[in-house]
Amino acid sequence: MYKAADESTAKWSFQIPPAPPxxxxxxxxxxxxxxxxxxxLGGLSAACxxxxxxxxxxxIEKSGSYSGRGGHFGVPDSSLMEQHGVKNDLKELARQWxxxxxxxxxxxxxxxxxxxxxxxxxxxxxxxxxxxxxxxxVDCIYPSAPYREFYGAHSFIPKGxxxxxxxxxxLFEYGSKLGIPMMFHTPATQLIQDSDxxxxxxxxxxxxxxxxxxxxxxxxxxxxxIGGDEEMCRAYAPDALRTQASQYVPAGCNTGDGHKMxxxxxxxxxxxxxxxxxxxxxYAWCSLFFLFVNKDGxxxxxxxxxxxxxxxxxxxQPDGVCYSIVAGDFADHMEESLKYGGGIFWGNARLKYGAxxxxxxxIASVEKAISDGMAVRADxxxxxxxxxxxxxxxFLNTVAQYNACCHAKDDRQFGKRSxxxxxxxxxxxxxxxxxxxxxxxxxxxxxxxxxxxxxxxxKPIQGLYAIGDTTGGMYGHEYVTTIxxxxxxxxxxxxxxxxxxxxxxx
Numbered sequence: 290m291y292k293a294a295d296e297s298t299a300k301w302s303f304q305i306p307p308a309p310p311x312x313x314x315x316x317x318x319x320x321x322x323x324x325x326x327x328x329x330l331g332g333l334s335a336a337c338x339x340x341x342x343x344x345x346x347x348x349i350e351k352s353g354s355y356s357g358r359g360g361h362f363g364v365p366d367s368s369l370m371e372q373h374g375v376k377n378d379l380k381e382l383a384r385q386w387x388x389x390x391x392x393x394x395x396x397x398x399x400x401x402x403x404x405x406x407x408x409x410x411x412x413x414x415x416x417x418x419x420x421x422x423x424x425x426x427v428d429c430i431y432p433s434a435p436y437r438e439f440y441g442a443h444s445f446i447p448k449g450x451x452x453x454x455x456x457x458x459x460l461f462e463y464g465s466k467l468g469i470p471m472m473f474h475t476p477a478t479q480l481i482q483d484s485d486x487x488x489x490x491x492x493x494x495x496x497x498x499x500x501x502x503x504x505x506x507x508x509x510x511x512x513x514x515i516g517g518d519e520e521m522c523r524a525y526a527p528d529a530l531r532t533q534a535s536q537y538v539p540a541g542c543n544t545g546d547g548h549k550m551x552x553x554x555x556x557x558x559x560x561x562x563x564x565x566x567x568x569x570x571x572y573a574w575c576s577l578f579f580l581f582v583n584k585d586g587x588x589x590x591x592x593x594x595x596x597x598x599x600x601x602x603x604x605x606q607p608d609g610v611c612y613s614i615v616a617g618d619f620a621d622h623m624e625e626s627l628k629y630g631g632g633i634f635w636g637n638a639r640l641k642y643g644a645x646x647x648x649x650x651x652i653a654s655v656e657k658a659i660s661d662g663m664a665v666r667a668d669x670x671x672x673x674x675x676x677x678x679x680x681x682x683x684f685l686n687t688v689a690q691y692n693a694c695c696h697a698k699d700d701r702q703f704g705k706r707s708x709x710x711x712x713x714x715x716x717x718x719x720x721x722x723x724x725x726x727x728x729x730x731x732x733x734x735x736x737x738x739x740x741x742x743x744x745x746x747x748k749p750i751q752g753l754y755a756i757g758d759t760t761g762g763m764y765g766h767e768y769v770t771t772i773x774x775x776x777x778x779x780x781x782x783x784x785x786x787x788x789x790x791x792x793x794x795x
Contacts, residue, residue, distance in 0.1 A: 361774025563732025
């Protein structure tokens with residue numbers, strides 16, 4: 290495990306703790322019971338719940354505002370799901386989660402999430418309604434083995450938009466009404482520990498200078514992931530540097546600040562190699578399931594897979610670029626395909642549970658890709674090859690081989706299920722450009738089920754908590770979408786539970 294080190298033993302610069310600020314440089318000292326670092330979903334959840342429970346809490350944030358991203362908030366159970374008659378088998382869900390994680394997770398954390406996340410979601414729901422949002426259950430899953438996904442993705446819809454920033458805004462406004470002091474443009478720089486190693490506060494850099502915040506109960510690290518720090522990615526998540534772009538917002542804030550501070554305080558990471566969340570959305574936001582080809586005009590995978598499987602394979606192609614090739618009759622096969630596969634970028638991630646699916650929705654997604662300049666259409670395959678500038682002969686041979694598999698209902702190349710084999714024969718033909726975007730690096734600090742940061746002896750560092758993407762232990766080699774949006778669900782739940790434990794302490 291990488292730990293804090295001195296200059297003679299450090300492998301990475303981030304292992305070396307900075308010198309604490311001189312007393313003369315401290316312009317202000319603040320005392321409270323708890324300080325939360327980070328105004329994203331997890332940090333806002335922790336701060337608001339702490340205040341509700343009577344804890345004197347201060348929230349500080351590196352950027353100039355609260356933050357939120359994505360559009361799905363996944364938990365296995367909620368009152369909204371109950372209203373729709375949706376009930377997951379948690380045991381089966383857990384088995385699938387562990388399977389997709391390669392048996393390389395902390396199952397105590399997983400079951401804490403499965404058992405307690407309904408409570409956290411039901412705490413959030415009325416706050417979003419009060420802020421003018423409309424909670425909805427999303428009908429977008431991969432329904433079958435081996436990539437089975439479960440219902441539980443919630444969206445919060447203002448005027449048709451599912452941006453996660455609206456949820457963070459609802460908590461920010463709620464926290465403001467509660468009277469939580471919030472300090473923006475104030476990044477935390479270093480933790481303060483007493484002689485026994487207990488964390489008793491932190492230093493932060495405000496616009497006016499160094500601030501010392503003393504916290505008698507706890508510091509909560511909710512600082513996001515490491516994806517914006519190239520050195521940390523090289524150390525823990527090298528594949529994050531192979532994606533074509535980062536779509537994390539706010540840009541520049543995810544530099545592993547909490548990870549570093551906890552390392553300097555004696556914490557350790559839950560994983561040696563961090564899992565990453567990446568989606569095939571750098572160009573178009575629909576990839577479907579028909580035929581994928583790379584820039585060499587060659588097929589390279591079984592297209593019948595879930596979102597992370599597609600992103601991983603796309604990332605490994607020449608220049609990280611590939612194309613989804615669809616025939617003129619593609620929409621006629623979509624409804625049948627959703628009996629076997631689906632999920633994000635194949636199904637409709639905006640479809641409300643209980644609403645009727647229509648093929649016009651898929652047609653619209655492809656037409657949008659064309660209007661955005663992320664897809665092209667041609668009357669013939671030869672013309673299409675010219676438009677996307679790939680080897681014409683290799684491409685035509687690839688399509689011919691694929692069509693032969695479809696007619697035989699036997700994919701000897703990559704083993705796609707026969708139910709999903711539809712030939713690329715009827716024009717016009719469309720090539721949808723695809724590439725992999727990094728969303729977050731979802732590994733981090735080792736924590737227990739109270740959200741306390743653990744040391745190398747698997748003992749909690751007193752007074753130090755971490756939540757959301759500052760923590761690890763929930764995924765194996767990659768982020769799993771066993772429930773779409775579960776990273777948000779984890780952040781919400783971990784913030785809620787950390788507050789519960791902190792408030793209970795004398």
